[in-house]
Amino acid sequence: MSRVIHFEIPAAEPDRAAAFYGQVFGWKFDKWAGPTEYWMVTTGTEGTPGINGGMMKKPGGIASTTNTIGVESVDRAVNEAVAAGGRNVMPKTPIPGVGYFAYCEDTEGNLFGVMQMDPNAK
Numbered sequence: 001m002s003r004v005i006h007f008e009i010p011a012a013e014p015d016r017a018a019a020f021y022g023q024v025f026g027w028k029f030d031k032w033a034g035p036t037e038y039w040m041v042t043t044g045t046e047g048t049p050g051i052n053g054g055m056m057k058k059p060g061g062i063a064s065t066t067n068t069i070g071v072e073s074v075d076r077a078v079n080e081a082v083a084a085g086g087r088n089v090m091p092k093t094p095i096p097g098v099g100y101f102a103y104c105e106d107t108e109g110n111l112f113g114v115m116q117m118d119p120n121a122k
Contacts, residue, residue, distance in 0.1 A: 085107040
C-alpha cells in the first residue's frame with residue numbers, strides 16, 4: 001500500500017507564504033540546495049505523526065497544494081493511473097540525489113505526485 005509522503009505548496013511569493021505558515025503553524029522553511037528554487041518545509045519534530053513537505057515558486061497550471069505518494073516505480077504508478085482513467089500531467093523527472101517524480105491527475109481532475117526514492121538519481 002502506498003502512502004502520502006510529502007506535500008508541495010505553490011507560492012507566488014515564497015517569502016510571504018513562509019511567513020504565513022511559520023506564524024500560523026510554526027513551520028520551518030529551508031532553501032533547498034538543489035538545481036531549482038525550492039524550500040523544504042518541516043512541520044514538526046522527528047518521530048511525531050505527520051509529514052514534511054516543500055514549497056516552490058508557483059508554476060503555471062498548479063494552483064493548489066499537492067500531495068505526493070511514495071511508490072516503488074514511477075513508471076508503473078503512472079501507467080496504472082492512466083489505465084484507471086487518470087492522466088499523466090508531467091512525465092517522470094529525476095530529482096538529483098533524491099529519486100524520480102511525476103505529476104498525474106485522477107479521474108476528478110485532482111493533481112497528485114508520485115515519487116520513487118533513489119538517492120543515485122542524477
